Amino acid sequence: MRFLVAGGGVAGVTAAQRLRTAAPNAAVTLLDAESVPYYLRPGLIDVIAGRKTLSAITPFSRGWFRDHEIDYRLAASVTELDLIRRGVKLDSGDRFTYDRLLLALGAEAACPRFPGAPRAELFTLRSALDANEIVARAALSRHAVVVGGGWLGLETARALQTRGLRVAVVEREPRLLPRQLDDEGSAVLASVLGRFGIALHAGVAGLELVGRGPLDSVVLSTGERLPAELAVVAAGIRCRSTLPAQAGLDVARGVRVDAFVNTSDCSVFAAGDVAEWEGRVYGTVAAAREQGMVAAANMHERGSAEYRGTIPSNRLKVLGVDLVCAGDTQPEGGPLTEHRFSDREVGSYRKLVLYPDGRIAGSVALGAGAVEFGALVDRPEPVGDPEALLLG
Amino acid sequence: MEMSKWECTVCGWIYDPTVGDPTQGIQPGTPFDELPESWVCPECGAPKDMFEELG
16 A cells, blocks of 8 residues: 655655554655654744754654655655645656545645735745744844734734844734634733833735835835835735646635545545645644544555544733633624633733533633633633633 | 642643643642653653753
């Protein structure tokens, strides 16, 4: 049996490891488009902050893959996929055939078009190469603007501020983390970040990158001018689904998979940021790993594992700020009830979203004790007194 | 005996043995040493050897 895994992020590496263990005699090939060995992507924030090197977030050497008899190819971008011949072609011209293929191609950073862009001082953050380029530019900069007030944008802002830059965050929606926080939660978070000197501009409809030659400022649609020699856009992800679509696979936003993470071709599976399951593209490490495990099980033995979804859980990995959002945090009507506690002075905010029977559907916690509070979402029993839990 | 907590050196996630890790089927009360070798940080994917014991 020849197993081929296209994509060397967490979904692909997890699947390759599982395939190796499950099928000791099978050939396992892992194609990674990046030129450096597998690293833990969330650690790139610390690389930007100057607190870690790339090697400190690289868990396995190339020798490790060799010892585990995984044929690991770096700088191996898939450019063609032939479902009938069951083969792929790389940009190097090399060809590989498979009995079972996993597409774990990941996603790219989305980058909306702005007036004055593209330019050399405007970056997105996705890969180790991106992180290195941002670090190099940051060394020549005193001010930075981060476009996007989501998880990655806020983490990037704090990382650049840690390096000594003056940082402003610009968000199109009227609040930060618009999918997880309500207005009050966003206001408390903004006041906490403001204490670090990070300026927040929410509800900004548009912006322009300005500077004769290199970038010198970002001008908002409100007319405000923010000095910036460096700009980073963190505006979400776009699945790398063009190649699978061209090959004839069923693709919506991502490559559509069933409960066995099988695509519309019975020999081809998909996992991680490229995969769409029941209309959802998760874009989280936890979901990518779980889908990678399910893929490996079913590639080895068809129908042996089912994917049932991943409870979304996000923690802001920002020095000095504890924020955890878990489960359904923004029900927007329906049978769920919401309970809140907020204290802007101390920078504390908590929210519980409950099912009608009292079980926890979601939670938001900002400030001391956030991690413990966030873990409550896994608790199966109903909550008797939500107000007491909020204050506890 | 009090079981110690362990912190992921990559993302700062903390393994608390009294909570376990329901996302990977780890029951509450499981000490860090008894986690399987295939267990990884639920948040960033770091393997066990990238964790440090909290004093």
